[in-house]
Amino acid sequence: MGQLLRRIAAFLGFISPMSYAYPALDISLPGERQFHLIGSIHMGTIDMAPLPERLTARLLQADALIVEADITTSSSPFGQSGLQPAIAQRLSQQQFQRLQELCQELGTDVATLSALPGWQIALMMQARQAQRLGLRAEYGIDYQLLQAAKAQQMPVIELEGAEEQLDMLEQLPEGGMALLHDTLEHWHTNARLLQTMVSWWLHTKPNSVLETLPTTFSAGLYDVLMHRRNRNWQQKLEALPPGNYVVAVGALHLYGEDNLPDMLQAR
Numbered sequence: 062m063g064q065l066l067r068r069i070a071a072f073l074g075f076i077s078p079m080s081y082a083y084p085a086l087d088i089s090l091p092g093e094r095q096f097h098l099i100g101s102i103h104m105g106t107i108d109m110a111p112l113p114e115r116l117t118a119r120l121l122q123a124d125a126l127i128v129e130a131d132i133t134t135s136s137s138p139f140g141q142s143g144l145q146p147a148i149a150q151r152l153s154q155q156q157f158q159r160l161q162e163l164c165q166e167l168g169t170d171v172a173t174l175s176a177l178p179g180w181q182i183a184l185m186m187q188a189r190q191a192q193r194l195g196l197r198a199e200y201g202i203d204y205q206l207l208q209a210a211k212a213q214q215m216p217v218i219e220l221e222g223a224e225e226q227l228d229m230l231e232q233l234p235e236g237g238m239a240l241l242h243d244t245l246e247h248w249h250t251n252a253r254l255l256q257t258m259v260s261w262w263l264h265t266k267p268n269s270v271l272e273t274l275p276t277t278f279s280a281g282l283y284d285v286l287m288h289r290r291n292r293n294w295q296q297k298l299e300a301l302p303p304g305n306y307v308v309a310v311g312a313l314h315l316y317g318e319d320n321l322p323d324m325l326q327a328r
Contacts, residue, residue, distance in 0.1 A: 083113050084261045084312050088325050093303040097123070098322060100312030102258045103132075104191045105200035109262050112205050124304040126210040127218045129311070130226055132198075133207045144176040145236055151179065152241075159245045167193065180230045180237025183244040187251065194255055202262070203309045218301075220294045220310070229285070239282050247277035258312050276317070288319040295324040 084100030097119050102109075111117070120126065148171070149157050160182075164171040167189045174182045198204060210217055221229075230237055244251070254277065276283060291314055298308070314321050 081115065083116060084258075084315065085116070086315070086322060088322060090299065090325065094298075094301060095305045096298065096325070097305075097307045098315060099202065099206075099307065099309045100258075100261065100315045101128075101202040101206075101309040102196075102255075102262065102312055103201045103203060104188075104196035104198050105202060105205075105262065106195050106259060107197070107200055109200045109202070109259070110205060112202070112209065113262075116206075117209065120206065120209055120215075120307050121213070122305060123215065123307040125216040125218050125306055126206055127220060127298070127306050127308040128203050128207060129220050129309075130223045131207060131217055131219055132201075132204060132223070133211070134223075145178055146176075148175045148177075148179075148182065151236075151238060156242065156245055163245070163248060178231070178236035179239070179241035180233055183237065183241040184230075186244055190248070190252060191255060194252060196255065196259070206307070206309050218306075220297055221290070229290075233282075233285065239279055243277055243279055243282060251277045254313075261312065287314065287317075290314070291319055291321045291324055294321060298325065 086098050088096045088098060090096070099116070112120075145151065148160065152160060161171055163186065164174070167186065169186075169189060174185065177185075207217065233240065278286060294310065294314075298306075310321065
């Protein structure tokens, strides 16, 4: 259904067909608001810098850069969450054994993670996994865009901000153990997704195959981390004044069920 709606919208002129070598599309909303939506990847390889010339040109023409959060001003992605029971008590025996195996693979002492909330353990492991694949935060697309925008003294608009993102994670049930469960279960799938998203920037742009990409979230987490956030971002984008905006959000927010472009063009 999402792909059909996108084709209809393209025909009517509300949304442009993908015509970029990187994952991006253009959406026009009433009131002279133009959005260049970019499927960002938050950690990248050295080959992903500098940004594509066409993207740099679009940024030069923009009135503002819009990102999920300004990561150049955040000192730490983690708050001061209360200590939790030992992780061995919060996982099944099989899950804990899997955690131990992955920590050994990553060169991480499981004891240093034991009392952390589940969501924090999951994000730390995902970050280490990305690093093992050769990805670094300084080559992430949103980070590079933020640096370029600030060099131009361009306004930066946050859709959430670091504090709101942290608050969302801290409100996950059971300390976000579902996110850790999904991370352990879909470890190799997540690695393939990271490699796929890097390839979108280095080799081939995404296409309709994206509709069938596997998800690494359970239904409940997908609703919280993807659907609800997309709906919230839609409302914030639709409330903006007339202007030409470059919008960088995580690439998976642009595809699949309840994606951000479909929500915007549904008007």
